[in-house]
Amino acid sequence: MAFVMDSLPSGEGHCEDIPELSQLDNDDVGRIVTSQHGTLATDVAAVSSRTTILTPPVSLESVQDANGLPGVEPYAVCESNIVKVCFTEALSGKIRQRTCLTQGNGFCREVVVEERFCDAKESISHGARRAFRKHEDPRGRTVCVFSGCRTPSSWINNEGAGIEPAAWCKLPTLNSIQ
Numbered sequence: 001m002a003f004v005m006d007s008l009p010s011g012e013g014h015c016e017d018i019p020e021l022s023q024l025d026n027d028d029v030g031r032i033v034t035s036q037h038g039t040l041a042t043d044v045a046a047v048s049s050r051t052t053i054l055t056p057p058v059s060l061e062s063v064q065d066a067n068g069l070p071g072v073e074p075y076a077v078c079e080s081n082i083v084k085v086c087f088t089e090a091l092s093g094k095i096r097q098r099t100c101l102t103q104g105n106g107f108c109r110e111v112v113v114e115e116r117f118c119d120a121k122e123s124i125s126h127g128a129r130r131a132f133r134k135h136e137d138p139r140g141r142t143v144c145v146f147s148g149c150r151t152p153s154s155w156i157n158n159e160g161a162g163i164e165p166a167a168w169c170k171l172p173t174l175n176s177i178q
Contacts, residue, residue: 044087051080053106054135055168062156066119074113076149078169080106106169108149112137118144122152 006013057073064070082104088096118128123144131145149165156162
């Protein structure tokens with residue numbers, strides 16, 4: 001569940017369901033659930049948003065499926081949460097200063113690859129499982145997922161460095177903070 005504030009002065013709000021990953025459809029991906037408060041430029045105002053983001057696929061030629069076929073293009077499913085609060089304070093009788101504070105976080109919910117990678121020994125040992133996804137995916141409806149973005153340490157990028165799926169989620173979160 002995610003809390004959405006309905007009234008900044010009273011702190012009242014309501015909870016909204018965060019879609020289960022298996023229930024995400026095309027309308028849920030990239031959708032921003034926002035809540036805004038404050039009508040005048042001098043009012044205390046708050047904006048909060050929650051977004052589910054799919055990162056662009058990353059090409060990893062070093063990863064092999066159970067049959068030894070190389071090449072995988074994983075992507076991450078990220079959750080981004082941003083809150084911005086603005087207030088005006090009187091510095092003197094005629095001088096006012098508007099201040100805004102923003103805080104956000106992004107986290108990686110899962111890494112998704114083609115279903116054929118679920119049978120690889122490394123995938124099995126890292127808890128990969130087959131899952132059905134409702135959103136359109138070039139990998140198909142049934143995919144192989146690594147919950148919590150825990151992928152094998154042997155997965156390296158084309159430069160030879162280990163991958164960090166959680167880092168894939170940081171940039172979209174930072175870009176959404178304004």
